Amino acid sequence: MAIKDVQKYIDECGLVETSDEESEKPIYRKPGFEGIRSFGEIEQIFSQFIREHRDAKRLNRAQIGMMVGLHETIFARYERAFSKLQATRLIHLCEILGCSPVEMIHAAAPHFFGESRKEADDKLKLVLRILDMPASTASGLLSMIEGLVGEDRTSEQPSR
Numbered sequence: 001m002a003i004k005d006v007q008k009y010i011d012e013c014g015l016v017e018t019s020d021e022e023s024e025k026p027i028y029r030k031p032g033f034e035g036i037r038s039f040g041e042i043e044q045i046f047s048q049f050i051r052e053h054r055d056a057k058r059l060n061r062a063q064i065g066m067m068v069g070l071h072e073t074i075f076a077r078y079e080r081a082f083s084k085l086q087a088t089r090l091i092h093l094c095e096i097l098g099c100s101p102v103e104m105i106h107a108a109a110p111h112f113f114g115e116s117r118k119e120a121d122d123k124l125k126l127v128l129r130i131l132d133m134p135a136s137t138a139s140g141l142l143s144m145i146e147g148l149v150g151e152d153r154t155s156e157q158p159s160r
Contacts, residue, residue: 032111045108047081053097067096
């Protein structure tokens with residue numbers, strides 16, 4: 001059953017009414033540290049992220065295009081933010097480029113990670129370190145953290 005008071009939900013989530021070129025109707029978004037980025041700005045950030053990581057791996061567009069099953073000119077559309085990056089393609093590119101989708105999301109929407117830029121950056125660093133940990137270390141760390149907070153939060157939904 002749907003909630004009865006959608007405005008209450010909007011207020012509780014800190015969403016604000018805004019507009020975007022991609023939508024004819026008003027939409028609701030959560031402001032980030034620099035306000036509300038348009039969907040186009042987010043695509044530009046994703047594009048820059050892909051280009052930088054491709055360059056860091058010393059791969060050219062034709063090589064990446066081949067690995068994702070696209071012609072080089074079609075892949076180039078993602079690097080120019082001409083084509084929208086779907087979640088499935090984002091995950092595939094992260095597999096190829098050896099990075100985490102968490103990094104890409106942080107680049108575009110750091111406000112998901114904290115209340116300030118420093119907090120968001122610190123939490124990203126922590127997440128990346130956790131992802132690189134051996135499983136036994138991660139398990140031990142989880143047990144320690146659950147002991148500190150005094151509850152098992154595995155059954156709860158994430159708040160962000």
